[in-house]
Amino acid sequence: MSPRPTDALIVVDVQNDFCPGGALAVADGDAVVPVVNALARRFANVVLTQDWHPAGHASFASAHPGKAPFETTELAYGTQVLWPDHCVQGTPGAELHAGLEVPHAQLVIRKGWNAGVDSYSAFREADRATRTGLAGYLRERGVERVFVVGLATDYCVGWTAIDARAAGFAAVVIEDACRGIDLGGSLARAWADMAAAGVERVTSAALG
Numbered sequence: 737m738s739p740r741p742t743d744a745l746i747v748v749d750v751q752n753d754f755c756p757g758g759a760l761a762v763a764d765g766d767a768v769v770p771v772v773n774a775l776a777r778r779f780a781n782v783v784l785t786q787d788w789h790p791a792g793h794a795s796f797a798s799a800h801p802g803k804a805p806f807e808t809t810e811l812a813y814g815t816q817v818l819w820p821d822h823c824v825q826g827t828p829g830a831e832l833h834a835g836l837e838v839p840h841a842q843l844v845i846r847k848g849w850n851a852g853v854d855s856y857s858a859f860r861e862a863d864r865a866t867r868t869g870l871a872g873y874l875r876e877r878g879v880e881r882v883f884v885v886g887l888a889t890d891y892c893v894g895w896t897a898i899d900a901r902a903a904g905f906a907a908v909v910i911e912d913a914c915r916g917i918d919l920g921g922s923l924a925r926a927w928a929d930m931a932a933a934g935v936e937r938v939t940s941a942a943l944g
């Protein structure tokens with residue numbers, strides 16, 4: 737399974753706040769960096785995403801009096817997990833990990849900038865209606881298949897891969913280039929949802 741000219745690598749949210757020491761640290765999150773770097777060299781087309789919230793974002797527990805991180809609340813578009821404040825626009829926590837080596841990446845999609853709506857997926861916001869433009873970009877670039885890597889497997893990676901399928905792309909998640917949050921069984925659920933959506937699951941060795 738070698739990368740083709742019609743493949744793109746989508747590197748999801750490899751940001752300081754999702755790495756050890758960050759505000760919403762994913763266990764072992766920074767371990768994906770060397771794996772992603774090695775993979776990225778093999779892809780001509782690379783897209784990065786950046787979780788990019790305004791202060792006071794609706795996904796922050798701090799914006800909901802009486803709520804604590806990792807509880808849920810009901811928003812207009814459905815149930816929302818509440819997170820610690822993270823990836824606030826312009827802060828060091830929102831920066832891409834300094835070890836990421838992807839100088840040839842062509843697009844950075846910033847998502848979650850809408851104050852009242854979260855966006856795990858790089859394709860559409862959590863209201864499932866507002867598009868980011870990524871599908872149109874990939875289509876205009878002639879991309880047919882996306883490989884998704886990064887953080888976190890069960891949230892932004894999983895939703896991005898499933899929405900890639902919904903937008904008509906083939907989608908492959910490279911599991912050793914991802915790490916999960918695993919909140920209340922969310923990691924197993926995400927893998928099941930991805931399989932049901934036709935997302936392929938491989939290890940980076942399969943790209944060798």
Ligand code: VGL
Binds near residue numbers: 889891
């Ligand atoms: C993410 C929770 C909140 C992610 C982003 O990148 O998976 N998870 N915001």
Ligand code: ZN
Binds near residue numbers: 823
């Ligand atoms: Zn977020």
